[in-house]
Amino acid sequence: MPTRTRGQAQDLDSRPSSLQPVLLLGLLLPAAAAICYPFRHRIYAAAGLPAFSATIAATGGPPPARYTYQAAIDPFAAPxxxxxxxxxxxxxxxxxxxxxxxxxxxxxxxxxxxxxxxxxxxxxxxxxxxxxxxxxxxxxxxxxxxxxxxxxxxxxxxxxxxxxxxxxxxxxxxxxxxxxxxxxxxxxxxxxxxxxxxxxxxxxxxxxxxxxxxxxxxxxxxxxxxxxxxxxxxxxxxxxxxxxxxxxxxxxxxxxxxxxx
CATH class of the missing domain: 3.40.50 (Rossmann fold)
Structure with a gap:
């Protein structure tokens, strides 16, 4: 069975501790995003920006278009x-x-x-x-x-x-x-x-x-x-x-x- 040197053992012992900040950051980021999302909406409202700006910032794209055009009606168009x-x-x-x-x-x-x-x-x-x-x-x-x-x-x-x-x-x-x-x-x-x-x-x-x-x-x-x-x-x-x-x-x-x- 191969033996480990003292330096290799120290590296293995230190790996878990080096991963802890990364894992902690991964847990904190979603929570921070959830807290900041409504706060960002309040910032947009206070700045007078349109509501779709917040939607674009949150989703990365514009909201779907809504068409409200209605064709004109002419009662005299046909005999x-x-x-x-x-x-x-x-x-x-x-x-x-x-x-x-x-x-x-x-x-x-x-x-x-x-x-x-x-x-x-x-x-x-x-x-x-x-x-x-x-x-x-x-x-x-x-x-x-x-x-x-x-x-x-x-x-x-x-x-x-x-x-x-x-x-x-x-x-x-x-x-x-x-x-x-x-x-x-x-x-x-x-x-x-x-x-x-x-x-x-x-x-x-x-x-x-x-x-x-x-x-x-x-x-x-x-x-x-x-x-x-x-x-x-x-x-x-x-x-x-x-x-x-x-x-x-x-x-x-x-x-x-x-x-x-």
Whole structure:
């Protein structure tokens, strides 16, 4: 059996003691990091640095990006937008409210009374005396189409080109062919958002708001639409009408107020 020299024995005896500081340091570093992490966050906050700076320092990289962009919705993008599926009614609400919210000065939304009840929960006697220029609620679909037929004929005969854009939002019921004929006679004069048995192109909206549509409609709608309840739609409708009324009211007063001597 080989014998160890005195120097080799001393080296072996000293190795455990030389490893002790390294092991101790390895135990202390995680604890120090845990203590300093919230302290570092407080330093960032006090310095006014953005929160992601601390995340980058802790993880070594930026946080994942979050996209909040939503495609714009244009209710006048297609001559006729047929809607079907569980999300059809909600989509009709969105298109009607978009016209009232964003195009109130240049458009007229025509919603027959039965559809106003389905879409917005309006009663039979609500908004009967509404005098805002952006919304018209005739008694039924026949009255709505008669109004549109007359208005469009007058515009064509007089050559008027500056009238409000017209948007019909309705269940087409048994009037699909009448609506199609109206659209064909006045290309560009009318847009329609149609529920029910529309015989033209239809976009199917599922209960998650996902849109499945033929190319002609798919290009005019986002891939997914937010849902909106009848209660929320009613609140937004009344708020939009109140804004329109207030916008019109000062001008009306100025016209009718007598001049002071």
């Amino acid at each position: 006729a937008t047929g809607l079907a599926g569980p999300g059809a009614v909600s989509t009709a609400r969105i298109l009607a409210l978009t016209a009232l919210d964003e195009h109130s000065e240049s458009s007229l939304v025509v919603v027959p009374r039965p559809d106003a009840t389905v879409l917005f929960g309006l009663g039979e006697d609500e908004l009967l005396d509404d005098d805002t220029a952006g919304l018209f609620i005739p008694g039924n679909l026949d009255a709505a189409l008669a109004y549109l037929e007359t208005e469009l004929a007058i515009r064509r005969n007089t050559g008027a080109t500056q009238g409000r854009r017209l948007l019909l939002v309705a269940d087409c019921a048994g009037e699909a062919e009448r609506i199609r004929a109206l659209l064909d006679r006045h290309p560009g004069g009318l847009s329609a958002v149609l529920l029910g048995a529309w015989t033209g192109d239809q976009a199917a909206i599922d209960d998650e708001g996902l849109v499945d549509a033929p190319p002609a409609l798919a290009s005019t709608l986002p891939a997914r639409l937010p849902a909106i309840s009848r209660t929320e739609a009613r609140d937004r409708l009344l708020a939009a009408l109140a804004r329109q009324y207030n916008d019109q009211k000062p001008a009306s007063r100025r016209r009718s107020a007598p001049r002071r001597p």
